[in-house]
Amino acid sequence: MAASDSGTDDSLYPIAVLIDELKNEDVQLRLNSIKKLSTIALALGVERTRSELIPFLTETIYDEDEVLLALAEQLGNFIQLVGGGEWAHCLLPPLESLATVEETVVRDKAVASLRAVAAHHSPAALEQHFVPLVQRLAGGDWFTSRASACGLFSVCYARVSAPVRAELRQHFRALCQDDTPMVRRAAAYKLGEFARVVEVEYVKSDLIPMFVNLAQDEQDSVRLLAAEACAAVAALLPAEDMEQLVMPTVRARATDTSWRVRYMVADKFDMVVGRFVELQQAVGPELARSDLAQIFQALLKDTEAEVRAAAASKVNTEGGEELPYEAFPGRSSLVLQHEA
Template sequence: MSSETQDLYPIAVLIDELKHDDVALRLAAIRRISTIALALGADRTRDELIPFLDESIDDEDEVLLALAEELGSFAEFVGGPLFAHLLLTPLETLAAVEETVVREKAVESTAKIGQILSSAQIEEFYIPMVNRLSKGDWFTSRTSACGLYAPIYHLASPRTQEDLRALYATLCNDETPMVRRAGATNLAKLVKKLSKQHVVTEMFPLFSALAQDEQDSVRLLTVEGFISIADVLSPEETKAMLLNILRSMCVDKSWRVRYMIAEKFVAVSKSVGADIVREDLIHAFVQVLKDNEAEVRTAASTQAPGFSAMIDKETVLREILPCIRDLVVDTSQHVRAALATEISGFAPILGKESTIEHLLPLFLQLLKDEASEVRLNIISKLDKVNDVIGIELLSQSLLPAIVELAEDKQWRVRLAIIENIPLLASQLGVKFFDEKLGALCMTWLGDCVFSIREAATTNLRKLTEVFGYDWAKQTIIPKVLAMGQHSNYLYRMTTIFAITTFAHVVNGEVLKDLIVPTVTSLAADPIPNIRFNVAKSMEELVPLLKKTGLSGLLGDPIKLSLLKLSEDKDTDVRFFANRALAALTA
């Protein structure tokens, strides 16, 4: 192959692959363009590859998405920031395609390129591109343009900044709702780059119009813009300019708008200042907590502790807590589940006495909820209440709820409570655990579902990490070892899994005196599945024994057991035994 032919080879291969009928092959070719660019060098990448890629933007969305992503990190392959503006040409084309995800990725990559351009390149190449997209015939290009102002605004000259603000205003007033949505979405980002004067005189009128748009899909996107503008204004200006708009959002006829304001209520409250929160937002928050739509109440539930932390305790007890009592018995399981996750956040706000009097009854009511998700959410957040009132008061109703969940007919519920046991153990302490939950953890080892038995062994390892291996040696390990003598082979199998898991968190003494003897004794088990799992366990024990200075055990009894297993009549047993022997001699 001549040097000239060899030089042309990478681009020729790429051309062939991008013209191939197989989408997967075309996608793989796009994923390799950085490698091809390296082979071509910066000059040929600029002169040949980039023009070719620009001409190739007529493909499946999956391929175009990959191209848009690759171009965002392609500056080094065209010769660095000095030539990075060349990437704007294919990205401009991608920013105008029909598929939304492709456009979004193209905008993200274009903004990334814009960050490394010089002011001269911004003025000469980036701004004209933004102009073309902003004035495009199709809404797709105008939608993409909205996301390209904020990333480079601070890099543009004052005169260009003035033009950019005027052009952005036309997009926010576009006749197409999709463009106005994009304008509302990106308004907050642009506001953060502007001076207060420009925010007040130019951005606020745009925000006000968008917040009152006839399309609820536009109005719901103005919440972030509200927060950004409020951060710029003084409390007095916020009250004069934004308060009526906020009130309107809280009672908007569209539940989706109310949902968005409910979901961001804490952030909104922080942006407007303590006075407005105290004087005006308490009633507004009560409204969203009592909203007719379950989705809005769900969002408001997640904000309740955060908002309550911003007002005084008496007001929380008088205004907010009655709403929380209603939500505890809400008809929607999603509302109750969301509240269960957050309700413990009230404990530090209310203090011990009020928590015991007002919060604990609600807490215990949720622990008895018919939906297991609600009960699980409560249990997973015990620490905050425990810190305030102590475990004795909680344990009286806590234990029945845990036992009920542990015996739930849905194995996924049982799995979820097992995963929460180490957290509970760390919160409740070793004494409570040994008295109330230790036996429960052992019963899971005999569960009829393998995933539960597997999770139960992992649970015991995590408990050992919480309480220490001395505790495990005295409390858990003897019970696990006793299962190795059980007549049911599943119990013996679980013993192998459990002690192999334990081996990673115990000391050399436990390894030597308890774990190794149990594993080797099970090597003679009549069930082949037990024997090959013994071989797998021994393979895992080998590096642990070496690490803890117990290499003497690798000969007798480990090696002798493996040699015997390597001659087993069962093929699988021989395979795993030989693999363990290989690890032993490595």
């Protein structure tokens, strides 16, 4: 059909060219076509972009990873091209599909775009469109879907109703207990971020048990990420809750059988130490002397050079300087021994 036959034909031309190029055997041509999506959308207008272009893209998501990666990135910038925030939900179907693919970089980009699109949803639209997407991904048959879901809870939780928040916490708990290590890793990685938007009472009642379980996971890669989340969790708790809820996990992970986990504790030491200093001020200096000093000294004496180096590097940081020398008998000599 010639583009010059009629006005109708002219209006069909951009999408017809796109279809032809996306079916071309040349990967580079398909990639270039995806990178021109915004131009095509402008030519179509917002209504036809919503009714024709987005459904077409949703139905034809199969290609080389580099093409899918470009598509995931483009869709994150499509808000105005579909008519603004009121129509942001139109972008969810193709991004949901992209969030389930096998290639990690594509999934990560799709999740990043979904997070960007979520910001343009009203609270009502989040509950109507975005939260169901998160729930579908969280309950998906493939681990790729469930892993992607972990990165979406924090961007919608704060703006939905209390009953929906409760459902989201339940879904996140299930992901923390998933049979697949890759999903538990994703949950551990996003636990600290999620904790920042959850009410303190539910951090203590819901998220701390998740944190403790992940920190005891059979997979050291999961325990490592839980140790990394410790600083974020610690920052949210009142000082009086620190000893009971956080210190046992910090203490246990500082002597973990995996040197990578011990390294993470050492690397995050100065970030959590500020909260522990507040706790010291609240309950007296004995806690810092009995717990923090033991942890710090053990890390400085670790059998792995990488762990010792990470611990020593924290001595002169802002967090490390907050701890009084008297709380760490022999700290200076231990550091000198390490440097020697």
